[in-house]
Amino acid sequence: MKSAEIRQAFLEYFKSKGHEIVPSSSLIPANDPTLLFTNAGMVQFKDVFLGTDPRSYSRATTSQRCVRAGGKHNDLENVGYTARHHTFFEMLGNFSFGDYFKQDAIHFAWEFLTAPEWMNLPKEKLWVTVYASDDEAYEIWSKQVGVPVERIVRIGDNKGAAYASDNFWAMGDTGPCGPCTEIFYDHGADVAGGPPGSPEEDGDRYIEIWNVVFMQYNRTADGVMHPLPRPSVDTGMGLERVSAVMQHVHSNYEIDLFQNLLAAVEQVTGTTDTKSHSLKVIADHIRSCSFLIVDGVVPSNEGRGYVLRRIMRRAIRHGHKLGAVEPFFHKLVAPLVAEMGSAYPELAKAQAHVEQLIFKEEQQFAKTLDQGMRLLEQAIEGLEGAVIPGETIFRLYDTYGFPVDLTADVARERGYDLDMDGFEQQMEAQRERARAASQFGVDYNQALKLEGETHFNGYTQLVDEGNVVTLLAA
């Protein structure tokens, strides 16, 4: 089954169960300034769950474009390293706004995955987890659905636990949340990893495909959990992950959606290293960068634009590593449009604009990427220990436009850590100099711009407040 057919089948299944098919919303959350990007299908329905945005329907289904590259759900560092994480992915979801609850939600998910006329997956390869104290969900799975208890795992809040799962889902630090039940697919003994709830869980053998959240609370900034007006359901299944299962491949990067894209990456970078993880990183990043631009984000030095810039520069650096000397990243927009333009006409429409913005960023960064990489290579060569000094990280950031996570990405490839405390000290010294300069009425920003090469204003400060990464003027 092709990804496009799975997407379609999902929406049709839930339509047949009385759900309204609602289009994907923008990656920029319309109703929530605290959230960096749309990171799940429920984001556009946040106020519906809270009861403040009444709709004509009480059941909905979507295929939602999502980005997880910052904030509470940040998978940027996983990309290229796991078989299952992207910065951009599509989340298939069904939602009940005070309509059905645990029982129907579980039966729907199971029927869609296992019924011969739908996904027809072998039941014995599916594992489920429930929230530790959720006896009701446990009983539904074991008694009604008939999942053997050996494959039902109770999982708590994951505070200090050895495993990765956490069966209490929240969109962010505030907002709708609740206990959940998750469905995993066992890709078989050839792949490293343990069952959910075991210390080896974070491998890629047992892959979480579907999360069914029983939305029951709204968490406010003071940490208090207020019951929602009516218990609701929010689910999310990664299209790329279920495609991998349906297409009998292990990694998301082997599915149909990625085949042509990966071939295009090889072609535009001219690499012969077809095994490099950089290929996946670039194929992933062209999707997030393009869709973010389609939704109105522009590379900049603050907020969402800075996250976009970080992803772009990361992709450009990986191309450089593969041997690309000329701008290449913008050339991937056309193959992406060929792959996804019919599902997302807005992408096809914006193609020229997306190419242009990416090309501009490539040109700008090309000036300093080479020099920055040389500085970093030299610094690594001369190192005694395994820690890259704060001063180097700062110079790369300040003079060469290397976002810290780009330096961290290179460091990780070579097995080095970063001295982040040292970096922070340099940043503080920089802010101090800026304050001193501004006392004399010098427009520091202007002065720096005149020097030409420096793309980052010396007086900016990196603040990561959990959900929003901003660069603020001191």
Ligand code: ATP
């Ligand atoms: P994981 O534990 O594998 O990181 P998650 O628990 O963080 O996944 P959820 O927040 O429950 O993911 O999102 C619902 C579903 O969306 C997941 O079950 C998975 O199928 C999919 N998904 C989540 N993150 C990603 C990602 N970065 N790339 C692709 N699919 C994803």
Ligand code: MG
């Ligand atoms: Mg995750």
Ligand code: MG
């Ligand atoms: Mg998970």
Ligand code: MG
């Ligand atoms: Mg989950």
